[in-house]
Amino acid sequence: MVDKLNDDIGEEKRLRLWEMMLKLRLVEKKAYDLFLQNLIKGTSHLALGQEAIAGAFGVALKQGDYTFCTYRGHAHTLARGSSIEGVLGELMGRQCGLMKGKGGSMHLTDVDKGVMGSYAIIGAHLTIANGTALASKYNKTNEVSVCFFGDGTTNIGAFHEALNMAKIWNLPIVFVCENNLYMEYTPIHEVTAVEHPAADRAGAYDLDKIIVDGNDADEMLRTAEKVISKAREGKGPSLIEAKTYRHSGHSRADPGKYRPDEEVKDWMENKDPIKNYRAKLLDFNINEKIISEIEEKIKDQVEKATEISMASPIPEIKEIYTDVWANGGSEWHN
Amino acid sequence: MAQLTYRASVSLAIAQSMRKDQKVFFIGEDVGAAGGVFKATVGLLEEFGKERVMDAPISEQAILGAAMGAAMTGLRPIAEIMFSDFLAVCWDIVANQIAKTRYMSDGQINIPLVIRTANGGGSKFGAQHSQSLENWSMMIPGLKVVAPSCPSDVLGLMDSAVKDPDPVIFYEHKSLYAFKEEIEQTDISIPIGEANMLHEGKDITIIGLALMAQRAKEAALILKDKHDINAKVIDLRSLVPLDLQTIKKSVIETGHVLTVEENPRLCGWGAEISSLISEHCFKNLKGPVTRVTTPHVPLPSADILEDNTIPSVELIVNEVIKKLKGE
Numbered sequence: 001m002v003d004k005l006n007d008d009i010g011e012e013k014r015l016r017l018w019e020m021m022l023k024l025r026l027v028e029k030k031a032y033d034l035f036l037q038n039l040i041k042g043t044s045h046l047a048l049g050q051e052a053i054a055g056a057f058g059v060a061l062k063q064g065d066y067t068f069c070t071y072r073g074h075a076h077t078l079a080r081g082s083s084i085e086g087v088l089g090e091l092m093g094r095q096c097g098l099m100k101g102k103g104g105s106m107h108l109t110d111v112d113k114g115v116m117g118s119y120a121i122i123g124a125h126l127t128i129a130n131g132t133a134l135a136s137k138y139n140k141t142n143e144v145s146v147c148f149f150g151d152g153t154t155n156i157g158a159f160h161e162a163l164n165m166a167k168i169w170n171l172p173i174v175f176v177c178e179n180n181l182y183m184e185y186t187p188i189h190e191v192t193a194v195e196h197p198a199a200d201r202a203g204a205y206d207l208d209k210i211i212v213d214g215n216d217a218d219e220m221l222r223t224a225e226k227v228i229s230k231a232r233e234g235k236g237p238s239l240i241e242a243k244t245y246r247h248s249g250h251s252r253a254d255p256g257k258y259r260p261d262e263e264v265k266d267w268m269e270n271k272d273p274i275k276n277y278r279a280k281l282l283d284f285n286i287n288e289k290i291i292s293e294i295e296e297k298i299k300d301q302v303e304k305a306t307e308i309s310m311a312s313p314i315p316e317i318k319e320i321y322t323d324v325w326a327n328g329g330s331e332w333h334n
Numbered sequence: 335m336a337q338l339t340y341r342a343s344v345s346l347a348i349a350q351s352m353r354k355d356q357k358v359f360f361i362g363e364d365v366g367a368a369g370g371v372f373k374a375t376v377g378l379l380e381e382f383g384k385e386r387v388m389d390a391p392i393s394e395q396a397i398l399g400a401a402m403g404a405a406m407t408g409l410r411p412i413a414e415i416m417f418s419d420f421l422a423v424c425w426d427i428v429a430n431q432i433a434k435t436r437y438m439s440d441g442q443i444n445i446p447l448v449i450r451t452a453n454g455g456g457s458k459f460g461a462q463h464s465q466s467l468e469n470w471s472m473m474i475p476g477l478k479v480v481a482p483s484c485p486s487d488v489l490g491l492m493d494s495a496v497k498d499p500d501p502v503i504f505y506e507h508k509s510l511y512a513f514k515e516e517i518e519q520t521d522i523s524i525p526i527g528e529a530n531m532l533h534e535g536k537d538i539t540i541i542g543l544a545l546m547a548q549r550a551k552e553a554a555l556i557l558k559d560k561h562d563i564n565a566k567v568i569d570l571r572s573l574v575p576l577d578l579q580t581i582k583k584s585v586i587e588t589g590h591v592l593t594v595e596e597n598p599r600l601c602g603w604g605a606e607i608s609s610l611i612s613e614h615c616f617k618n619l620k621g622p623v624t625r626v627t628t629p630h631v632p633l634p635s636a637d638i639l640e641d642n643t644i645p646s647v648e649l650i651v652n653e654v655i656k657k658l659k660g661e
Contacts, residue, residue: 066407099440109439116406117439121430127396128431131403131411138359138385138409145403158426161396168391323441324475326499332475333576333610334527 004284009218011286013059017217018277019294021055024075025274026302027084031074031091035252039310040091044105045072049215049247052273053178054079056220057146060228066116066132066145068125071106073118076148080113084305089312096312100319123158125149126175130162133171133237144231145173152183154197163205166237174227175239178214184250185258198241207239214242215273218280245271335518341511343485343520344374344450347492348412350521352382355410358496361388361397362414362450371416372452372511394424398449402432405447410496418453418467418505425470432501433476448495449503453481454545454596455644456509461632464508464640466596468543469603471503472573479573480526481505481544485515487571490524498526507544527575535564538590538654541581541607543570546594546645553650561655573603581607582614589620592654594645599627626653 009017028048034040047054054069058079061067069076074087082098090097091105098110106120116132119125129147136143153159154177166173177198181188194200199209212223220242227238245267249256256264281291324330338346352358360378362370366389369376379387390397394415401413415421421428428449435443455464471477478500482488488506495502532547533554542550547569557563566584570577585591591611593604608623626645634640 099438099442102440103438107438109435109442111439111442116403117435117443119431121426124395124399124426124431127399127427128403128406129399130396131400131405132407133403134400135404135407135409138404139407158395158399161391161393162399164391165393165396165400169388324437326436326441326444326446328441330475332574333578 007284009221011284014281014284014286015290015294017055017059017221018281018291019298020058020079021051021217021274021277022295022298023084023301024051024055024078026298027078027087028074030302030306031088032248034088034092034306041093042104043252044091045251046248047072047075047246049267049272050178050180050244051075052217052220052277053176053214053242053244054148056217056224057176059221060224061114061144061146064114064143066114066129066143068116068129068145068147069118070125070149071118071120072150073108074105077108077110077115077118080110080115082108082110082113082115084302085308085312086110088305089309092309093314094309094312095315096309101315102319102323122153123156126153126162127158127165129173130166130171133166133173134169136172137169142232143172144228146176146228147173148176148178150183151177151179151181151188151197153177154201155192163207163239167205167207170234170236172231172234173237174231175237177239177241178244179241180244180246182250182259185254196241198239202239205239207237210238210240212240212242214244215271215276217273217277335516337514338485338517338520339511340485340488340506340513341372341374343488344492344506345376345378346520347489348375348378349381350489351412351493351496352386355496357408357410358412359386359388359409360412360414361390361401363390363392363397363416365389365414370414372508374506374511375414394420395427398424398427398432401447401449402427402445405445406443410446412448412450412496415449415451417463418451419462419465421451421467421470428471428477429474433474436500437476444499445501446499447501448492449501451503451505452508453505454507454509455633455640456545458635458637458640460635464633466628468505468573469597469601472603472606473601476501477574478502478526479505480571481507481573482571483507483510483544483547483569484513486517486522487524487530489517489520490522491526491571493523494526502526505544509545510548513548524571526572527577528571529577529580530569530571531566532569533565533567535566535588537564537588538592538658539566539568539584539588540592540594540650540654541568541570542594543573543603546596549645549647550594550650552647553654556647556651557654563654563658565654578610578614581611585611585615586618589618590657591619591623592626592650592657593623594626594650596628596644599625599630602627621657624653624657626650
């Protein structure tokens, strides 16, 4: 049973987290539907089942903080407050998209919201996130940089270079490994020397070993708030490993058949962060009507954003030649 | 009037940029306390302190990633990659991240940074510390590519590179670090994308870059003195943006063209120049464009091998004579 008297989170923040996670879930589901209708081309990497991680950080971060995510970044982008039509429109290659169709699903960027890009080459963005953190330190401001990545990233060199640099320069940054147990199609433990791909490496960089249940939204929020405060107070970087599971395959092309049925069933039925959090809200005596109203509101927002995206014009062909350079163009000789 | 080496002009250029703009900082391996392995950054740590001159670990990806992230917030980092050959270990950050992020973000993000690196042969360092890689970055949309041939160009082009809102790869030539020049004024600015005429002539146009521009100029002096051939020598200074107008104007006047490059032959930048000339000046040509290049081999180390691999003044002279006199 929950301890209602000693609730450190409170109803207001819980409902914000609920609304946030639900939005991430319903937009991802909508993205999947739009793929099936062939309204979204290319690839997509859905974060269905992993919403508690992006959601908790979305609630814990402040305006002005910087986030970096991977190609599995729709959720992390929405979690900073980017518009649903900005995300869906980008996936659909429409002018209302965050980058008007220039980047696509794997590169969602919304600088006004602190979304400093979604990165599709494993490991790179850990080093780049150090750069925004370095800028905060250089400018003596107090923004925090947060960098999300998957378990597979822990085996590439840039991960290790970035952790070392963050530590030696005491940068205000949080590295968040979302360990969904599979490096694309391969179980992560089959290709990693240690049991906990991120946390077991923390000691090598004089960082604390932090493992958290990434599907327990309250625990994620508590952890996020703690490591963000540490960074903001100038006490240096953190690396956390959040255990989670993706409900779908690695990408659009992957039905995820390499995972045992029982394992998938267990995570879907018993460890779904959304389902479990709804039950927890009821445990905390939060009125079900309020919960349902939020559900209806988000459903409505997603439908409206879908309509806006579908009505939005496709980019003009001349856009191919814009914005290579800061002068707006692409000329390379006079 | 003071005599300045190319080496000293690098540290002076960085210092001048850092004095002018608090947003400029400098990061690299052995750049601070050690003053750089080529001693091209001596004195910077002492003047600007550890907050602005950062000695980094041997982590080229982390160095360029940090520079990129800082640039995304509006700072203006100068990052050093000790030898240009090491760009290969951080090419993802250069070619995928730094070059493409502005475009992919629909212009939301500018990346105003400079990557300086020691490029080119002549030091007998062998195949992994001597390459000329300017053509690698030339073929990636989103990167500006600068390669100064003399101390005054280092000063003027570095000033522009630091102020440029786009990423600039600044290739310094190792064999030019000791090159001296009388300099009247050090705080100068040279626009990126303007070629420089190093020698005037009406008979042939020789196009070079960095060390090869200086060798072309030496060749032009010999051609004039001993062979009665008057060559125009164009120092491109930058490959992107490219000063095509100066090339065209010169080719229209001379009708003969020789490009001299240190890149291995296949896809060296001279091939692109040659293609542009045939596209834009075909009717003005009196013969095919000749490319003088390093042969398509890794650079060997021994004196006699390296010296005979990289285009020499003598080779340029002989190629021009062969071309114009059929000898």
